[in-house]
Amino acid sequence: xxxxxxxxFVLLLLGAALTMISRRRATWLRVLAPLAVAASLAAAxxxxxxxxxxxxxxxxMGGWAAPLGITLVADRLSALLLVVSIGxxxxxxxxxxxxxxxxxxxxxxxxxxxxxLTLTAGxxxxxxxxxxxxxxxxxxxMLASSYVLMTLTPTAERxxxxxxxxxxxxMSSILFLASIGLTYAAAGTVNLxxxxxxxxxxxxxxRTALGLxxxxxxxxxxxxxxxxxxxxxxxxAALTRVTAVFAALLTKAAIYALIRVETLIFPREQVSWIMxxxxxATMLVGTLGALTHDDVHRxxxxxxxxxxxxxxxxxxxxxxxxxxGAILYLVHHIVxxxxxxxxxxxxxxxxxxxxxxxxxxLAQMSSFIAVLFFIPAMSxxxxxxxxxxxxxxxxxxxxxxxxxxxxFVVTGVAVLASLxxxxxxxxxxxxxxxxxxxxxAGEPPAxxxxxxxxxxxxxxxxxxxxxxxxxxxxxxxxxxxxxSMAAADLLDPTAYRNAVTQGGAP
Amino acid sequence: xxxxxxxxxxAVAVLFAAGFNLLMERSLIRIVIGFxxxxxxxxxxxxxxxxxxxxxxLLGGKSERPMADPLPQAMVLTAIVITFGVTAFLLALxxxxxxxxxxxxxxxxxxxxxxxxxxxxxxxxxGGDAEADPLEENTEQExxxxxxxxxxxxxxxxxxxxxxxxxxGAKGGGA
Numbered sequence: 001x002x003x004x005x006x007x008x009f010v011l012l013l014l015g016a017a018l019t020m021i022s023r024r025r026a027t028w029l030r031v032l033a034p035l036a037v038a039a040s041l042a043a044a045x046x047x048x049x050x051x052x053x054x055x056x057x058x059x060x061m062g063g064w065a066a067p068l069g070i071t072l073v074a075d076r077l078s079a080l081l082l083v084v085s086i087g088x089x090x091x092x093x094x095x096x097x098x099x100x101x102x103x104x105x106x107x108x109x110x111x112x113x114x115x116x117l118t119l120t121a122g123x124x125x126x127x128x129x130x131x132x133x134x135x136x137x138x139x140x141x142m143l144a145s146s147y148v149l150m151t152l153t154p155t156a157e158r159x160x161x162x163x164x165x166x167x168x169x170x171m172s173s174i175l176f177l178a179s180i181g182l183t184y185a186a187a188g189t190v191n192l193x194x195x196x197x198x199x200x201x202x203x204x205x206x207r208t209a210l211g212l213x214x215x216x217x218x219x220x221x222x223x224x225x226x227x228x229x230x231x232x233x234x235x236x237a238a239l240t241r242v243t244a245v246f247a248a249l250l251t252k253a254a255i256y257a258l259i260r261v262e263t264l265i266f267p268r269e270q271v272s273w274i275m276x277x278x279x280x281a282t283m284l285v286g287t288l289g290a291l292t293h294d295d296v297h298r299x300x301x302x303x304x305x306x307x308x309x310x311x312x313x314x315x316x317x318x319x320x321x322x323x324x325g326a327i328l329y330l331v332h333h334i335v336x337x338x339x340x341x342x343x344x345x346x347x348x349x350x351x352x353x354x355x356x357x358x359x360x361x362l363a364q365m366s367s368f369i370a371v372l373f374f375i376p377a378m379s380x381x382x383x384x385x386x387x388x389x390x391x392x393x394x395x396x397x398x399x400x401x402x403x404x405x406x407x408f409v410v411t412g413v414a415v416l417a418s419l420x421x422x423x424x425x426x427x428x429x430x431x432x433x434x435x436x437x438x439x440x441a442g443e444p445p446a447x448x449x450x451x452x453x454x455x456x457x458x459x460x461x462x463x464x465x466x467x468x469x470x471x472x473x474x475x476x477x478x479x480x481x482x483x484s485m486a487a488a489d490l491l492d493p494t495a496y497r498n499a500v501t502q503g504g505a506p
Numbered sequence: 507x508x509x510x511x512x513x514x515x516x517a518v519a520v521l522f523a524a525g526f527n528l529l530m531e532r533s534l535i536r537i538v539i540g541f542x543x544x545x546x547x548x549x550x551x552x553x554x555x556x557x558x559x560x561x562x563x564l565l566g567g568k569s570e571r572p573m574a575d576p577l578p579q580a581m582v583l584t585a586i587v588i589t590f591g592v593t594a595f596l597l598a599l600x601x602x603x604x605x606x607x608x609x610x611x612x613x614x615x616x617x618x619x620x621x622x623x624x625x626x627x628x629x630x631x632x633g634g635d636a637e638a639d640p641l642e643e644n645t646e647q648e649x650x651x652x653x654x655x656x657x658x659x660x661x662x663x664x665x666x667x668x669x670x671x672x673x674x675g676a677k678g679g680g681a
Binding site for chain 2: 162
């Protein structure tokens with residue numbers, strides 16, 4: 001059973017190598033790459049089943065005992081996120097295949113698929129990593145491939161945005177490395193399970209300092225309020241399918257790492273209010289920013305920033321209920337944000353526009369796209385029967401269940417931010433779908449940019465993702481009980497620690 | 507024992523300060539150099555985390571004295587490889603930027619500048635004119651800042667002659 005733990009990651013890297021070799025044969029690429037992701041998804045599902053049966057599974061790579069070797073750990077949280085994110089990545093991959101990505105043309109050489117698979121492998125390794133340094137390496141794998149994807153099919157705008165993105169990510173990586181060095185100097189280990197024992201002996205001040213350092217590191221990577229500025233500038237410039245990947249996973253991986261690290265190292269009482277304040281700021285800045293922009297991609301990027309605040313809110317509460325809400329929100333948001341960007345790709349394919357000034361009449365042109373936009377838009381604003389509502393409800397209940405004034409205040413801000421999100425979404429709906437097409441927009445492009453079959457496949461993939469978002473709401477019961485067990489494991493790492501110290505070789 | 511370690515700590519401080527300072531420049535090549543300095547700083551910091559200098563290395567044999575911690579050294583090796591690869595990518599990106607934009611400076615974001623200058627957005631339903639394109643205004647502002655452009659040209663003139671590599675770059679930038 002232990003061999004299942006590294007398998008999702010290994011299969012993806014293997015796929016990346018194979019696509020790299022066959023990068024001149026477009027047909028092979030389009031078959032091999034989705035196959036690799038599908039195989040990895042199957043392995044992740046198997047891992048999830050194994051975790052639900054045996055609890056935490058840890059593997060020592062190379063057979064070195066726990067604090068020395070490279071440990072991979074799968075617990076409830078990582079197994080769940082692994083399945084959800086690889087599933088979403090498979091959907092986006094199929095969308096890209098339908099779009100005819102990675103042609104062997106001059107402007108877009110066949111690096112899309114290898115880079116995409118490496119990014120997916122990085123994401124998988126982030127969820128499985130059992131020590132801080134391995135986490136750093138996983139982030140670098142993910143980010144290095146994201147730099148390539150960001151600047152794919154270079155235009156002047158894309159290169160400029162890519163430069164901002166690359167430099168900011170690199171700076172946070174350097175800070176990450178420095179924080180790891182300081183942690184090692186203080187505690188003498190980087191293994192997460194080992195750390196959870198050793199940090200108890202550290203002076204309060206050291207723990208606070210380390211916790212704050214990691215908050216800054218993952219705050220930059222995850223776009224938390226004062227450190228979010230790079231995101232809305234850079235994401236919209238990339239190809240839409242690439243932006244969908246970034247928006248769905250990159251920031252969420254950082255939030256996962258933040259949850260993992262902060263539940264182990266932070267002295268909770270002292271600094272949880274900092275997180276709550278940052279969460280409130282992030283929600284307000286993101287949703288208000290979404291209202292000031294005209295470009296659909298920028299609106300979605302700001303919505304993404306705003307909703308990072310909800311996950312930080314759940315983490316900042318440091319209760320089982322709060323963490324459950326944060327985990328539910330992670331799952332919901334990975335699916336819904338990807339769906340939103342894929343829909344915007346369909347909108348762009350249909351009208352050739354992303355600016356709200358020139359969009360219009362989409363509801364008349366294609367009611368299919370209108371429905372596909374409407375469902376995730378309502379979900380992200382938290383309308384009742386959707387997954388967003390379930391996740392927000394869990395968070396609000398957790399916030400109101402606390403006996404602290406600040407938790408009440410932040411819950412209020414969260415409600416306000418939901419309303420602002422609804423406003424931003426209604427703005428897109430009114431301008432893009434409801435009103436007649438503005439005159440200055442000119443004629444819509446003849447739908448010759450894609451073949452009929454590929455348009456249909458793209459629509460199907462997006463529809464599947466939208467339905468997946470609805471399924472989260474349908475299976476909210478099992479999902480939330482799974483999340484609350486994962487949250488309990490996070491707050492009491494005994495099982496995690498035992499599994500790591502007794503874990504065998506694969 | 508404390509002597510060399512203190513020097514290293516100071517070196518880390520200087521590398522980080524200089525690196526972050528360079529990151530805030532607008533010229534891409536300075537940003538790349540800043541990133542390299544930061545990388546070195548972080549690597550030295552990791553090495554310091556392994557304890558004081560001067561212990562014998564871990565080489566299979568036995569030693570009466572405590573041996574140097576090999577784990578930070580392994581980490582530094584990995585980190586060096588990563589920094590090296592990423593620096594190469596950054597340089598390629600800076601080169602691309604020079605070809606495509608004709609300059610290696612980071613410009614302001616167009617949309618951000620529109621929001622920042624408080625230019626009133628023409629709400630589409632108000633039937634405003636679509637001529638007020640922020641892009642056009644942007645180019646006007648760009649040319650209205652002669653200081654930066656001039657600085658760039660003098661920089662090119664300094665490095666241009668004598669070095670063929672730079673000469674090629676300047677030509678590519680002009681084209």
